[in-house]
Amino acid sequence: MRAKGLAYGRRWAGTRGGGTLTGRLPTTAQVVDAAVFLLENQAINGVGLRVDGGVRER
Incomplete structure (x- = not known):
């Protein structure tokens, strides 16, 4: 579970808002x-409330 969270975090951090x-x-x-x-x-x-600006799954 932790590895999945880290991968999601990296993907999310790389969006800089453009993918939301x-x-x-x-x-x-x-x-x-x-x-x-x-x-x-x-x-x-x-x-579990996601506060992510509506990040789109790719």
């Missing part, structure tokens, strides 16, 4: 907002 649906990578503030949302909402559990 939003045309840019998310900001640190947007990633933090998503994490805070998941932590504060007690009705949500067991969720």
Whole structure:
């Protein structure tokens, strides 16, 4: 699982936003907002939320 995550991370980092649906990578503030949302909402559990600007799988 770790190797798959590393490969995804390298592919994602290489996009510089060009391969995303939003045309840019998310900001640190947007990633933090998503994490805070998941932590504060007690009705949500067991969720893996991708905050990636809509990276397209190639």
